[in-house]
Amino acid sequence: MRKIIILIVTTVVLTSCKEADSRNVSFTFETGDPGSHGFHVDSLESATRFLAEAVEKQWVPGAVAMIIKDGTIVYEEAVGFSNREEGVSMQTDNIFRLASLTKPITSFAVLMLHDRGMLDLHDPVSMYLPEFSSPMVVQSVDFADSTWTARPASREVTIHDLLTHTSGITYGFMDSTMNAIYKKAHVPDLFDVDGRTTEETISALGLLPLQHDPGEQWTYGLNIDVLGRIVEVVSGETLDHFFRSEIFEPLGMENTWFYIPEESADRLTPLYYHPESNTLERLSNYALGDGVSINTTDYYIGNGTFISGGGGLVSTAGDYQKYMQMIVNEGRLGDTRLISSNTARLLFKNQIGDLRFRGEGFSYGYQVTFEDGDLRNGRIPGRLGWGGLFQTTHWMLPSKNMTVVLMSQVNLSLHRGALHNGFEQRINNALIAN
Helix, strand or coil: CHHHHHHHHHHHHHHHHHHHHHHHCCCCCEECCHHHHCECHHHHHHHHHHHHHHHHCCCCCEEEEEEEECCEEEEEEEEEEEECCCCEECCCCCEEECHHHHHHHHHHHHHHHHHCCCCCCCCEHHHCCHHHCCCEEEEEEECCCCEEEEEECCCCCEHHHHHCCCCCCCCHHHCHHHHHHHHHCCCCCCCCCCCCCHHHHHHHHHCCCECCCCCCCCCCCCHHHHHHHHHHHHHCCCHHHHHHHHHHHHHCCCCCECCECHHHHHHECCCEEEEECCEEEECCEEEEECCEEEECCHHHECCCCCCCCCCCCEECHHHHHHHHHHHHCCCEECCEECCCHHHHHHHHCCCCCCCCECCEEECCCCEECCCCCCCHHHCCCCCEEEEECCCEEEEEEHHHCEEEEEECCECCCCCHHHHHHHHHHHHHHHECCC
16 A cells, blocks of 8 residues: 555656746746845945955955845856966856755755655665664774774664764764775765766665764764665666756756766866965865875766765756755745645754754754854854855755855865855845844
């Protein structure tokens, strides 16, 4: 009986999305007067001056920022350069490496499957990926040969644990012990360099120990990459195809990919880094350790085999705003609804109980600002936000029907905090209290 119900629900939802594709494939936001949507125009212009000064001080070579309020573009600016060495100006349709801004979309894909009755958020991961049965917690590592000892975990990892980064799975670059274990098993943090598929990588990860018992603490890591593989198993599609057919096409996100088509490659913004605080240089090759590196442009072009649900997407500010507005609208953009309002609202609520991430809550994909939480920069309680390794960031204010994205491409960045905090403060200062 359950299988029959699932098939019926899935068919209805998919049909609804397909019918909406033709309407939303060219979806565009209207542009409106910021003063008519609750902004002090002069104050909002200070945000542009701040970004221009950031270019002059070599915090960034350039950036794109976009604000949607009440479903209308009230601010869209491109400042500085995409390619500083060649004097190529930044454009609003430049493509950026999203890194961890991929995570909310993969988390949303899991909620879509939950909304269709195809999985439960408290299902054990082993129900879909058998390698994750009988999890262990690391006790020691011999760094000479990366062998390890472990004890049985207190319980199995669930989908909820993965969504909230409470599973005990981490990133290798964030913990030397786990890094030794992951490297020996050829489990990458983000980039694949030996042609391994997502299935092979996640299967290998499932046989490795956890950093701590599931649910014990908030630990950033490869959780969302595991969820990407679960989406593939449950849906029967590769993650890139699922994203394309079930999210990107229905929302009209025509400039979002895991690997960029050749005809759009010239819009990919180069990556830069700070060798010193007042110096900005091009980062053509990204070092992965042990003498291995990847070309920061070539890697993202063509057809790759490693589809990272935790950090692999590239996109434009405008495309990502379509996704964000759909979230604020509780699962709907224009005539297209991807999930029910009840399920979408799970994204707005703290899902980690008494645990905290930097003193804040965490939902399924977003840091959640509490009434007594981090209110710097004029933040409003209920704010949802997240950022990416290569200096992309975004936040949403559902209570204000407002979404903000700021994209630049710098890593290692010595001015990330000053850039993001300064911009956010100016945007919030421009809001008229209501």
